[in-house]
Amino acid sequence: MADTLVRPTTGQGIMMVNKVDIKMYQSPEKSTWCPGCGDFGILAALKQALVGLGLAPHDALVVSGIGCGSKLPHYLRVNAFNSIHGRALAVATGIKLANHNLKVIAVTGDGDGYGIGGNHLIHTMRRNPDITHVVENNQVYGLTKGQYSPTSEHGYLSSTSPDGSIEVAINPIALGMAMGASFIARGFSSDPKHLAQMIMLAVQHKGYSLVDVLQPCITYNHVNSNEWYKERVYKIEAENPNYDSTDRDAAWQKAQEWGTRIPLGVIYADPSRPTYEDQVPLLQRGSLLELSERAMRSDYDYESLKAEYM
Numbered sequence: 001m002a003d004t005l006v007r008p009t010t011g012q013g014i015m016m017v018n019k020v021d022i023k024m025y026q027s028p029e030k031s032t033w034c035p036g037c038g039d040f041g042i043l044a045a046l047k048q049a050l051v052g053l054g055l056a057p058h059d060a061l062v063v064s065g066i067g068c069g070s071k072l073p074h075y076l077r078v079n080a081f082n083s084i085h086g087r088a089l090a091v092a093t094g095i096k097l098a099n100h101n102l103k104v105i106a107v108t109g110d111g112d113g114y115g116i117g118g119n120h121l122i123h124t125m126r127r128n129p130d131i132t133h134v135v136e137n138n139q140v141y142g143l144t145k146g147q148y149s150p151t152s153e154h155g156y157l158s159s160t161s162p163d164g165s166i167e168v169a170i171n172p173i174a175l176g177m178a179m180g181a182s183f184i185a186r187g188f189s190s191d192p193k194h195l196a197q198m199i200m201l202a203v204q205h206k207g208y209s210l211v212d213v214l215q216p217c218i219t220y221n222h223v224n225s226n227e228w229y230k231e232r233v234y235k236i237e238a239e240n241p242n243y244d245s246t247d248r249d250a251a252w253q254k255a256q257e258w259g260t261r262i263p264l265g266v267i268y269a270d271p272s273r274p275t276y277e278d279q280v281p282l283l284q285r286g287s288l289l290e291l292s293e294r295a296m297r298s299d300y301d302y303e304s305l306k307a308e309y310m
């Protein structure tokens with residue numbers, strides 16, 4: 001339980017009222033995920049993180065794309081936008097520019113976020129809006145019945161790669177570093193407590209933050225199973241308490257680790273990078289929502305604002 005400030009929707013001041021409780025995030029929707037799917041652990045971790053941050057459901061907004069993992073906002077009682085395939089980051093950025101007070105979290109699958117949404121991904125990384133991106137990375141297209149995805153292992157057998165995937169798998173950590181992502185962490189769906197910490201740190205970071213989450217798809221991915229991950233993952237801070245995530249060279253080396261050993265934790269962070277919205281001159285006068293609210297008031301001086309911005 002945590003105290004939170006609850007803003008009345010009228011926008012007239014702030015009042016201390018509620019205690020945030022995990023039950024506030026309980027959705028009446030019945031899950032269609034397969035029993036044992038890693039998405040359950042990710043949902044549990046996200047709830048824990050929101051409660052841990054003292055955020056009430058109206059303080060946060062979760063955007064998703066299309067896929068099994070992208071159904072997550074259905075199972076969470078929170079502001080939500082289930083967008084179209086690969087477009088969650090564009091929608092999340094727009095929402096953040098419109099309302100700076102909301103904590104905006106995009107939740108996508110690996111196919112959605114790294115495949116069809118790949119172009120939006122790299123430009124969001126270099127743009128650095130203050131949003132969090134949780135990628136449910138099961139290394140397969142789950143919803144459409146098991147085709148190989150951008151993170152499937154080289155040689156991965158599936159209906160669309162019957163001779164084994166020819167392409168080299170995307171390394172989301174290295175991609176993020178190369179494209180200017182200002183916070184990059186990795187979690188595991190079977191360790192929701194650690195994952196909740198990663199999400200909390202990501203939400204607290206000002207700028208685009210990527211949390212790549214390893215998760216089993218128990219129905220279609222028979223290579224990267226829960227056991228496969230458990231045999232390989234280790235926590236960076238447990239192995240090296242002095243690991244410095246702001247050291248770019250050290251982070252680049254960590255980013256290359258995959259195969260027999262897979263690091264979990266905050267791999268890279270650059271807290272000094274300004275956010276996109278902090279650099280748009282117009283937005284220094286308020287969010288798009290605040291500006292449009294002012295525009296509707298009779299005392300609003302549109303001409304002087306226009307003159308200053310042009």
Ligand SMILES: Cc1ncc(C[n+]2csc(CCOP(=O)(O)OP(=O)(O)O)c2C)c(N)n1
Nearest residue numbers: 066067068069085109110111112141142143
């Ligand atoms: C434009 C478009 N192309 C293709 C699809 C079909 N489609 C829906 S979900 C999906 C893959 C989802 O994979 P991923 O993002 O990894 O999510 P998962 O189901 O594994 O959680 C595809 C190809 C679609 N809905 N829209």
Ligand code: SF4
Nearest residue numbers: 034037068142217218
């Ligand atoms: S198909 Fe895979 S990703 Fe989709 S719900 Fe089932 S286990 Fe989860």
Ligand SMILES: [Mg+2]
Nearest residue numbers: 109110140142
């Ligand atoms: Mg997937």
